[in-house]
Amino acid sequence: AALHWLVEMSDDILKTLIGRQGRVPEDVLTGLLDVLRDLAEDMGEWAIYALLAMLVITLWKKFPYRPWRFLHRAMPVLYLMLAFHAALLAPTDYWTQPVGALLAVLLGAGVYGAVHTLLGRIGKARETAGEIIAVAQLAPDVTTVVCRLGPDWRGHRPGQFAFVSFDDKEGAHPFTMASADQGDHTVSFQIKALGDYTRSLPQRLQPGQRVRVEGPYGRFDLGRRQRRARQIWIAGGIGVTPFLAWLASLQATPDKAPAAELHYCTRDQATDAFVPRLLALCAVLPAVRLHIHDARQGAKLTAAALGVSGKTEIWFCGPTGLACALRQGLAALGWRPRFHQEAFEMR
Structure with missing residues (x-):
């Protein structure tokens, strides 16, 4: 839609540079179709302006989430406006060619998704x-x-x-x-x-x-681990929650627990409520070695401290900054382990 809009805005420049040769002639319509085409043209123009504005506030992370979420509900309406624009203004000859069939399939799928969204059916x-x-x-x-x-x-x-x-x-x-x-x-x-x-x-x-x-x-799933790969699990702050579920699921069958190094990064071990829970869960699982990195004591987790070697698989859940630092550190050391990270950014 944005590319189409830019081409339309550059119409005079394109005519000057390459002329009108090869341009598809505009269909001549009368009556209701002519009225609908004018309406579709206006709707398409306003929809692309709204979409560009939505793009700006989506990329601008300082824009508050709650009003953004409310405005985001307009997206399926804007899509329907653009679909109406495309269907009415596409050259008539298109519909008898393969491009017309492709356009019809894409528009049909998009309209179905937009209506499904407006009816609140997603995830029901x-x-x-x-x-x-x-x-x-x-x-x-x-x-x-x-x-x-x-x-x-x-x-x-x-x-x-x-x-x-x-x-x-x-x-x-x-x-x-x-x-x-x-x-x-x-x-x-x-x-x-x-x-x-x-x-x-x-x-x-x-x-x-x-x-x-x-x-x-989500696919941050213990069952998806590579059986023959060395397991390194890294949790930072509230990112410990999936690992708590992992450890809890292994309590009844500790002999089936995979050998793993679990690194937990905390600001202050003495006041961290998750530390006692981790210690209790890992005490039943001798195959899982727990390492606590207390920032208050200056214990900072680095890529070198992970000791990656051979076939290694890393599962990470925690702050994005820590993930980036570890990834960069591993790359600098020439290590390319499989790195699982589930992001929770909704925009």
Whole structure:
């Protein structure tokens, strides 16, 4: 759409440089089709202006998420306007050629997706209602929320995440499930206070409150590891949640736990509420060696400290800055291990 708009804006320049030779003649329409074509032309122009504005505020990360999310709901409407523009203004001869068939398939698929979105059907097949059964303040900035979901919950694999809605006005937020699936439709989330909404959850939530969970999603899955590769697991801060689920899922069968080096990076080990939990879980799993890197004590994890050699696989969940530093450090040392990293950036 943007390229088409630029070509249209450059119409006079193109005529001067290459003339009108090869240009498809414009169809002559009358009556209702002529009125619809004029409407489609106007709609296409306004839609591309709106799309370019949406692109700017999406790339501008300082633009607040909540109004951005609200404005983003206009995207399927803008697409339908552009589809209407394309269908009405495409040369009539196109529809008798392969390009017309391709255009029809693409527009049909796009229109279906746009209508599906406007009807609120995305993710509905994976949505389960439930209730909160426990809320606890694990640390000043971490809230534990335990939910019991309905019988249609399909269960989850350790390390997966879900979109959780505690408040319809706020909408869904992605949180990793910090518990292993026990078949009892119970899931727990460790939620870090990263913004105004998550910071207010301890006051907003209480047992018995309704919740909607959409998922599970994600491929940060212990079952996908390469069996013959050396395992290095790296967690930073709240990024420890998928590894908590991994370790919990191995408690009943510790002999099946893979040999792994688990590195946990924390600001202050003495006050970190996850450290006791990690120590308890790893105590049952002798194959998993836990390394705690306490930033307050000057213990900083570096690529060299990982000791990568041979066939190695790294699973990482934590701050983006740490991931970039480790990737760059590994590249500088000439190591190219398989590096799994699940990003939670919604824009």
